[in-house]
Amino acid sequence: IERLMKESKVPMIKHLDGICHVYIDDKADLDKALKIAFNAKCQRYGTCNTMETLLVARAIAPQVLPGLAKLYGSKDVELRADAEARTLLAGYPYLAAATEEDWHTEYLAPILAVKIVAGIDEAIDHINTYSSQHTDAIVTEDYSRTMRFLREVDSASVMVNASTRFADGFEYGLGAEIGISNDKLHARGPVGLEGLTSLKYVVFGHGEVRA
Template identity: 45%
Template sequence: MELISKLKKVNKASRQLRLSTTEQRNQVLKIAAELLIAEQKSILKANAQDLKNLPSSTPAAFRDRLTLDITRLGHMAVSLLQVAELPDPLNVETEKRQLPNGLLLRKVRSPLGVVFMIFESRPNVAIEAFSIGFKAGNAMILRGGKESQHTTAALYRILKAALKQADLSEDTLLGITDPDRKIVNQLLKQKELIDVVVPRGGDKLIEFVTENSLIPIIKNDRGMCHIYIHEDARPEMATQILVNAKTQRPGVCNSMETLLIHEKIAATLLPKVYEAMSPFHVRWYAAPRAFKILKKFPMVNVATESSWKTEYLDFAINCKVVNSLEQAIDHIQEFGSRHSESIVTSNEVTARKFQQEVDAAAVYWNASTRFTDGFEFGLGGELGISTQKLHVRGPVGLAALTSERWLIDGTGQIR
């Protein structure tokens, strides 16, 4: 009953937030940015506790996702200020018409209401999710993973302090640190008090939410991202893109997991790509033809059927030699997660065919998949990368956290 009582307060705060001004919401974000810097010692102390609690066997990429430092806190503060500078998506008029009977119809953007965000190890998601959801006029419920509970608790305190200083209800944010999954399960049933749920994490989290939620979902599925190197690709460009997509930050959903390469350039280019990635000690899982080319190198293994479905989020990569563009597209269609896919080619006709046929939220030509990100796209951040097709697809930015509704002005018309 205590949880339901808190939810009712959040729901009430969401209605009050509809009356807030752009300036009020921006003020909260600016105050939060200042507090992030002012309270950095306490935040880093909490983060150190979370890192200390990790098992010694925790992969380096996972530890990196959890880690905060002064530089990352600075980036988080900057992100809050950037969102504050973005245009307000609320009350934007997207359509206007007058009926023959004189009724004036206006379609405008309005908040979704109460947004429940579930995320895993990256504590910076708490700040990013709040800033985007709140700027779009939504009350936010945030629940991070158990690994980040001390860090997120410190961040929730800062966000609530910013709300209080700006004279807005602290109930606009409900931050949950209790790792008990029963709480999440209970929240997923509250369709009368929560308007949308956004899970952001691994397969198990997405599956759990999909199976248990009575609330509409904006699904941020795993990033099983591919890059296909066509026969006419420029070798230097292809190598740079591949190294960036795999090694720049492997523990995020827009990093490349599978390299597909045309048979005509595989024998000459694959060893060069391997050498370029070798300083990062990347493990390779290669299909038979690729394995034959790379078997003389260390850390090269034979791929299994499960390899093509594995999101490593680490310094590991799948590799397959294909006969044609069509075979590459078929592989992506079978194993991709509809997140981000890329082709490297000198031929625009080939590139456009790939972009039209590949069914993904973001499809690139001659670029790294690492750009699928709300900030990189100029959206000021994101709640995640939606891999579904309804309501929003790709980075979930400000506009995606609103919906359009009709406002109708009359002078006494009846039907």
């Protein structure tokens, strides 16, 4: 895809990377957070809508990370975590230090980058810095934070209390998926047949004229 982008003489509907995030807010329901963060990574590794970076609000991290460690450990997922997260994950058998490169990486493998953030401000800033604008999700029960996340995260699909794995044309009811676009022209997000069409306006009149 990268070569085609460089060599194409016509506009392309395409996406290159799927660097998808899940942010667990400190107002998240813990059960939802565990299910979503596990499914978004482990339901299938080699897809463009698989979570590659997990962001966790500092206030809820001590409650959520140990539970997630048990789930990820059952699948032998390597966690590449920042220093603060590594403290909470001490003893996890597949733990490594995250580097700057990890925030840019689509693993397509049982590897997950983990970062603790102060709150929604830092989460949105991180996502808009490193996301490929494919799919990003928030887990929270706070309505105002939900709406802010939807407004400020500039991605083709933005999820609230749902796994990033739902970013798919069939799941969206579009029928057969032609592809996925991270761009804003001509189509964005999962693209079905209708997304490749354009409009034609037909007007029937009875002799009307414009004043």
